[in-house]
Amino acid sequence: MAHQPDARGRGESQGAPLRRRDTIAAVATPPGRGGIGVVRVSGPLARDIASAVTGAVLEPRHATLAPFRAADGGVIDEGIALYYPGPGSYTGEDVLELQGHGGPVVMQMLLARSLELGARIAEPGEFTRRAFLNDRLDLAQAESVADLIDAASVEAARSAARSLTGEFSARVHALVAALTELRMHVEACIDFPDEEIDPADRAAQRDKLAAIRASLDDVLAAAAQGAVLRDGLTAVLVGRPNVGKSSLLNRLAGDDVAIVTPIAGTTRDSVRVTIQVEGVPIHLVDTAGLRAAADEVERLGIERTWRAVRAAGAVLFVTEPQRDATEEELAYLAELPPDVPVARVMNKVDLTRETAGVQGEAAGAVLYTSAKTGEGLDALRDWLLEVAGWKPHGEGLFLARQRHLIALEEAKNHLLDAAAHTQVFELFAEELRLTQLALGRITGEVSADDVLGAIFARFCIGK
Numbered sequence: 182m183a184h185q186p187d188a189r190g191r192g193e194s195q196g197a198p199l200r201r202r203d204t205i206a207a208v209a210t211p212p213g214r215g216g217i218g219v220v221r222v223s224g225p226l227a228r229d230i231a232s233a234v235t236g237a238v239l240e241p242r243h244a245t246l247a248p249f250r251a252a253d254g255g256v257i258d259e260g261i262a263l264y265y266p267g268p269g270s271y272t273g274e275d276v277l278e279l280q281g282h283g284g285p286v287v288m289q290m291l292l293a294r295s296l297e298l299g300a301r302i303a304e305p306g307e308f309t310r311r312a313f314l315n316d317r318l319d320l321a322q323a324e325s326v327a328d329l330i331d332a333a334s335v336e337a338a339r340s341a342a343r344s345l346t347g348e349f350s351a352r353v354h355a356l357v358a359a360l361t362e363l364r365m366h367v368e369a370c371i372d373f374p375d376e377e378i379d380p381a382d383r384a385a386q387r388d389k390l391a392a393i394r395a396s397l398d399d400v401l402a403a404a405a406q407g408a409v410l411r412d413g414l415t416a417v418l419v420g421r422p423n424v425g426k427s428s429l430l431n432r433l434a435g436d437d438v439a440i441v442t443p444i445a446g447t448t449r450d451s452v453r454v455t456i457q458v459e460g461v462p463i464h465l466v467d468t469a470g471l472r473a474a475a476d477e478v479e480r481l482g483i484e485r486t487w488r489a490v491r492a493a494g495a496v497l498f499v500t501e502p503q504r505d506a507t508e509e510e511l512a513y514l515a516e517l518p519p520d521v522p523v524a525r526v527m528n529k530v531d532l533t534r535e536t537a538g539v540q541g542e543a544a545g546a547v548l549y550t551s552a553k554t555g556e557g558l559d560a561l562r563d564w565l566l567e568v569a570g571w572k573p574h575g576e577g578l579f580l581a582r583q584r585h586l587i588a589l590e591e592a593k594n595h596l597l598d599a600a601a602h603t604q605v606f607e608l609f610a611e612e613l614r615l616t617q618l619a620l621g622r623i624t625g626e627v628s629a630d631d632v633l634g635a636i637f638a639r640f641c642i643g644k
């Protein structure tokens with residue numbers, strides 16, 4: 182066969198045997214005070230550091246209460262030391278965890294002690310990177326470590342945990358396995374003239390291809406929904422002064438985030454707050470009301486409004502229902518970027534039952550709300566979810582990243598091309614190979630070093 186379908190190419194581990202790594206250390210718990218703080222050490226010196234600090238030979242994977250000592254024998258802290266010999270550890274190397282009292286000075290002293298004993302400070306994400314390089318986690322799992330830590334809702338955390346335990350990777354691996362099988366089948370046909378191929382074989386190949394396409398579509402749908410959970414939507418509240426933008430923001434956030442007064446031109450700066458709607462993060466931006474600015478501060482504020490609008494995933498254009506849209510409002514509406522979904526929000530419906538008609542182009546969604554009574558806000562939330570691309574999907578989402586979606590889309594396109602070329606075995610086989618390569622990037626079987634660097638650099642230190 183021309184290509185090894187499951188060839189691995191993990192950057193540093195490619196070809197030459199793993200080079201002996203140095204020992205890294207970091208405070209693994211967040212800065213600040215807490216009941217417990219953990220210093221984590223990984224690498225060949227972990228064992229020696231353990232005995233130098235605790236004065237004991239630690240039994241693997243047993244909690245040992247011990248004094249943690251400085252070089253002069255003075256006690257820094259008393260805590261629990263845990264030693265995990267490699268490869269059965271998080272990183273796959275020898276790992277030491279010193280669980281002390283979570284004060285910043287204690288933690289820094291313990292870290293300094295580890296450095297004194299030969300470790301160096303870990304880079305962001307380096308523990309997880311080593312776990313990946315030592316095959317403890319694949320790339321999608323490693324990314325989900327960061328996503329689980331950063332999860333902003335229960336739903337996001339659940340989806341990240343599903344990726345961490347390998348469910349997402351298992352689905353991708355199943356696709357790769359099916360592709361490998363189909364490729365072997367197709368590549369075996371390459372050397373034979375067309376008339377020698379059993380038509381039943383061709384039919385079987387087409388069936389297999391169809392099955393792979395269907396399950397790729399499933400994975401893509403679950404991943405796309407997961408990406409919504411991770412990234413959410415940025416929605417900007419825009420409109421004339423005094424229409425109730427800040428009041429709507431406060432009501433949606435359930436908190437007095439922005440100042441509200443009857444004075445037109447209250448909000449000067451953009452105010453941001455993230456709310457959760459069914460677990461989907463919606464980043465709301467309240468802005469300075471649009472009008473011919475009265476002073477320099479307001480002018481700068483309105484400039485910021487337009488900047489926020491240009492970066493928006495959705496615009497809530499707020500007006501009052503008891504009057505028709507003004508010329509000015511219609512002009513502002515016309516200035517909104519054409520590709521951003523806009524909802525016309527008629528606020529203050531509690532003041533009047535007679536609502537003016539909606540004017541202006543592309544009426545799109547029209548919502549009637551009252552920031553005062555809360556009327557219409559459920560419909561507003563529903564609209565935001567719809568624009569975010571959220572469909573109630575139940576279980577089975579993966580907290581996918583854009584990187585994963587791009588790879589899945591690419592795989593899908595190659596499968597489409599494969600389907601178009603089932604008659605020419607060379608082309609068919611080549612498209613299947615490209616599909617497999619795209620999928621391999623998700624789990625990191627084929628990843629360039631710069632991609633790995635970019636992924637792990639976004640972790641915090643100690644992870």
Ligand SMILES: Nc1nc2c(ncn2[C@@H]2O[C@H](COP(=O)(O)OP(=O)(O)OP(=O)(O)O)[C@@H](O)[C@H]2O)c(=O)[nH]1
Nearest residue numbers: 422423424425426427428446447448470529552553
């Ligand atoms: N009755 C009623 N009053 C509202 C409603 N929403 C806002 N208001 C009032 O309208 C006034 C202006 O509200 P804001 O939320 O400050 O309006 P804004 O659009 O943020 O105004 P600027 O910041 O000046 O652009 C305040 O007196 C609010 O109490 C509503 O739904 N019903």
Ligand SMILES: [Mg+2]
Nearest residue numbers: 426427447448
């Ligand atoms: Mg305001």
